[in-house]
Amino acid sequence: MNDPELELLVHRLTWEAEGVLSVELVHPEGKPLPAWQPGAHLDLHLGGHLRQYSLCSDAQDASHYRVGVLNEASSRGGSRYVHTRLRPGDTVRTAGPRNNFALEEAGEYRFVAGGIGVTPLVAMVREAVRTGRRWSLVHGGRTRTSMAFGAELQALAGQSGSGRVTFTPQDELGHIDLDAALADLPADALVYCCGPEPLLSAIREKCAARGCEDKLRIERFAAPEPQPAEAGSAFEVECGRSGLTVAVDEGTSILQAVEQAGVDVPSSCRDGICGTCETRVLEGAPEHRDWLLSDAEHAESRTMMICVSRCVSQRLVLDL
Structure with a gap:
């Protein structure tokens, strides 16, 4: 985009x-x-x-x-x-x-951060304080000295009559107690988690076991596992703006194919998690392989991440 x-x-x-x-x-x-x-x-x-x-x-x-x-x-x-x-x-x-990790309206927020994953949550805590929402944040890290923005978060908790921050340095206390972080979750609450994949997997399992997976919002640093080995069938991509038609062979991504044809597309992770290469779909049926768009967005297929996703039809027309 x-x-x-x-x-x-x-x-x-x-x-x-x-x-x-x-x-x-x-x-x-x-x-x-x-x-x-x-x-x-x-x-x-x-x-x-x-x-x-x-x-x-x-x-x-x-x-x-x-x-x-x-x-x-x-x-x-x-x-x-x-x-x-x-x-x-x-x-x-x-x-x-x-914004692929937007703060939605809720009566209470439970924030869970792993390492540098606290970064987007700092702004969310500030917004919760500003709007007077109930909130809590649990921040886990390797050591206390590795956990950023601690003093700032404590100051925000001090400004708020309905918020608290808990720090969990792994070398002192082990991993975050997710059961405690999710305890007594109100019906109007949402859970926001950002951090490494083991933390995201663990909190998804906890929320699924509690029947509250629909309340969980996560942001990833990296794709949770290597992309599937199957390369997918060859197909054509028509670039609507540039007028080029490009063949995408097995084992080649759409991004690689259009770059080789001279179409300049911003990209970064090439793993389907950052959203930089998100491209509008004009015609055709994408095969979504990203880790960013929701199931509803996959179903709508208005956009796709061309670094990893492919095509279930023989032809795609993209806004490139």
């Missing part, structure tokens, strides 16, 4: 925890930035890489964006660039914000 792009100025880098920096971005002319809602993320072009980072600033404050970046040991270049090369005064090309 086409998102507005801006060249933003790096105003401040702040140490938030062991291995975690926050990056504050402003408009170089001091103009207000595009509006966003909690759960949104921003695309950043960093040293030749396109990466997505959740916004964790105040959604009511249009003067700046803030993202949190973990220095990943397995970094493919994005986080390492932020931690070793990016400096105040640099400019960064951005796109968005986009």
Whole structure:
């Protein structure tokens, strides 16, 4: 999908925890930035890489964006660039914000974070405080020193008469007690969880066992498992805007095929989890293989993630 792009100025880098920096971005002319809602993320072009980072600033404050970046040991270049090369005064090309993890209306929120997964939940907690909703947040991490935004979250809990924060450093207390986090879940509550796949799998199992899986909203860092080995049959893709027709062979993704034909499509994860390559479907029946769109969105097939999804018909017409 086409998102507005801006060249933003790096105003401040702040140490938030062991291995975690926050990056504050402003408009170089001091103009207000595009509006966003909690759960949104921003695309950043960093040293030749396109990466997505959740916004964790105040959604009511249009003067700046803030993202949190973990220095990943397995970094493919994005986080390492932020931690070793990016400096105040640099400019960064951005796109968005986009929101695939929106905060829905609820009477109470149960937030569960694993590691840097706390980032989008900071903005959600701030919104819950602003609107006077009941909320709780459980934040798990390897150690206390690795858990970002702790003081900020405690301050938000102090402002709220109906919110609390619980920290669970694994080296001291083990894993998050999900039974406690989900205990006495009201009928009007929603559960938001962001973190590594083992945490997401565990909370899905807990919610399924309790019959409240419909209340769970999750956001992933990575695809939960490698894509299926079957390559899928060959088919054709017509690019509606560029007028090209491209053959997509077995073992080749739509994204790879259109790139080879000279069609420029923004992309990042290539695992079907980030949404950067989301493309509008004009005709045809996609075979959805992403981990981002809901079952209802899969059924509607208005868009698809062309990095992993394929086609159950012989031909697709895409808005490319």
